[in-house]
Amino acid sequence: MPQAAAVATIASNDRYPLGDFLSDIAGIAASTEFVDRKRRSRDYFWYSPILQEKLKDKLADIVVTPRDEVEVVRVAAACAKHRIPLTVRGGATGNYGQCVPLESGVVLDMALLNRIEWQKPGLVRVQAGAKLYDIDAATRPNGFELRMHPSTKRSAAIGGFVAGGSGGVGSVTFGGMREPGNIVAARIVTLEREPRIIELRGDAAQKISRAYGTTGIITVLEMPLAPAQAWIDVIVAFDDFIEAVRFGHTVAMADGIVKKLLSPVEWPVPRHFTAFRSYCPDGKSLLTCMIGEMSIDSFEALLAPSGGMITYKAPSEDLPSKVPLYEHTWNHTTLQMLKSDRGVTYLQCLYPHERFVEAVDRVGKLFGDEVLQHLEFMRLNGYMTASGIPIIRYRSRERLDEIIGGFEACGVMIANPHVVTLEDGSRYKRVDADQLGFKHEVDPMGLLNPGKMRSFVPQAGSAEV
């Protein structure tokens, strides 16, 4: 996008001094074209009818696409100077409007910062815009792979996953992103007149985890890897959902069985699994798995007394041209259903690790067909449990709140995905104090993704920064 054109189209905007901003970042790719701004102000928030209403008209004023960290620093400095909000955009595969610019201003598209800086055994250092798929493709020849990835692996960027996600395929073994050890280091640029570059290592790196880019612009991440395994995709069909859950739990608790994915899903959701429909028998609930090749015999031995029937078993192929099995798990499950039925939405649950199967069973009996459960086994704080992303037949906001109350009464925690702030979406309804304090250091004027960290109030005097 040539700068001249951009400057020409922004004359009418009177909220921010965009012309001055553009002059200051001369030479950096920027667009003020409506179609660019519209397309790059969105993510997958439309899974939520509530967020759809709230976010559909949000629009960046300018989309800037830096080529390197030097350009990121220049953009940050210019935003600070002109007090223009900056919202960072990765692969934009999130579901909570993480990268939607609530206050307009600049969307910083990180797509070109996609270089792999180095690999060591068990570690990779990458720029934040690198795609998860590309990272895995680069590390696999060296015998390693990312410990976890969202179901959106084929389009998500690592920076967005760390800043906006919480876990995914692989969390059944390694837990979520916030478990100690799952982020080794992060390099960030602060939003100040003279931006600083800060390297956060160890526990400090958690300051940018699931902060939606409110606590610094992540430019580089150092991520731990898992040894690459030969994975086998398996679908097991069960007469009842609770049987799939029970067997899934057995495998989840069997530490001798190597696995990357264990996802029980309730019929009729599998009816919508187009790419795998022939392996989804009518009326059967499924357990969808990725099992280590060396563990597949042991997996089948455990399965024998459970009543489950294997309908699909094949080596995992992760090709750009083919829909992978993992795109039928986590929140892709909702997407598969939304493709043919726009009347549904979803919730995000965390089931208790004790009396786990009972909690799943109770919830199921409470709502019948109005709520279709599917679970993702994952470790949390050292315990095996499952998150759930139940698909809800949407009636109204009030009914959705009733359903949330029903889950909570069964001991299931809800992270509400129909809100845009970090606090409202958190299971604990607050932002980590460390993140809040850190934000004062790195974004004193509150220009990074404003509106997402509700607890943050710029300090008096920050106007003079």
Added chain:
Amino acid sequence: MPQAAAVATIASNDRYPLGDFLSDIAGIAASTEFVDRKRRSRDYFWYSPILQEKLKDKLADIVVTPRDEVEVVRVAAACAKHRIPLTVRGGATGNYGQCVPLESGVVLDMALLNRIEWQKPGLVRVQAGAKLYDIDAATRPNGFELRMHPSTKRSAAIGGFVAGGSGGVGSVTFGGMREPGNIVAARIVTLEREPRIIELRGDAAQKISRAYGTTGIITVLEMPLAPAQAWIDVIVAFDDFIEAVRFGHTVAMADGIVKKLLSPVEWPVPRHFTAFRSYCPDGKSLLTCMIGEMSIDSFEALLAPSGGMITYKAPSEDLPSKVPLYEHTWNHTTLQMLKSDRGVTYLQCLYPHERFVEAVDRVGKLFGDEVLQHLEFMRLNGYMTASGIPIIRYRSRERLDEIIGGFEACGVMIANPHVVTLEDGSRYKRVDADQLGFKHEVDPMGLLNPGKMRSFVPQAGSAEV
């Protein structure tokens, strides 16, 4: 050992028809020399003064050393024909007299069945007499290692570990040998006039796990492997044992930190760690660890607020010529102390996974210096817990029983290591029904390691088998 000499020395034995037996196994290496029989009728039972008294005079009549499975079958047939007990011997590194021939007869030394049959990614198929050290040395160049090994890795055989052990270094990640998936297959020879060769796969392979060789002669094992990692040996010193336990538990529960060993050990035990003495500050309790190289920064970040101080950190070297750090964990800890103090013995404990730190603390306050705790974090049934092998200042059998009672009152389960039968040593005080039933199939006359499976009574009519 030439057969002629063997035959000459056994004329005086009137319990078993040894001469006829030797004729039947002509061509197979056998010894009746006293020094061979004495040496190969023992293991490390002498850690227990009670077992020392009970087992020190047990003596095989003949030691047979087959070269291959064909010879094993011939020996088994001859033992069945002449009703001579057969006790299998691996590396003889056990502590419960697992390979001590209580009823004399034949000791079958598996040392020459040490071939690695094949390797595949994540799997190895080996003969039962292969040394753990040699297996790891053979699989490491292919990027794999055994999931777990006892602290006796440098001398133990895989068959003995599976038949006599329960877990070890690596169980903090993979759980014990009995977790589903940790034994893929076992090939056994039955003790019958016409011995059968049976391949047990999947769950069935558990029939030979920790059965002391009473449920068939294991000739081959198919074991799952872990991806080989670059391990860092770390020693952390703490003012108090309970701080070492608490930090160890934190690391144990952190699924993002890759580890193979986490062993808190109470001062003054480390005074006896000769090879590492300079890294064991006076008065400090230790946490001894093997941490994945890619997780070492995260480990140190977690350590920072704990009060612990790293005194040693170096890549794990597993060389025949050098005492490894892991030989100061599990029951090698007891051995390090016994080298200079023969007045101690030990117990085997399983701590509850809930209120774990409290249970350790309570036990510590109960006995003071009479009981020195050291723990081994391990997974069990999907939960993180720890086994403990406390070192006991031995006074009497009665006092030992009192101490056992004290542990049990704190919710700690005891697997008594001062007994020779499977049942008495089990935490559940019984043999798995599956193993007992299976023994009737594979050893109807009860000739395999007689005296170890107390619940077994040969069926009427088995005399005619």
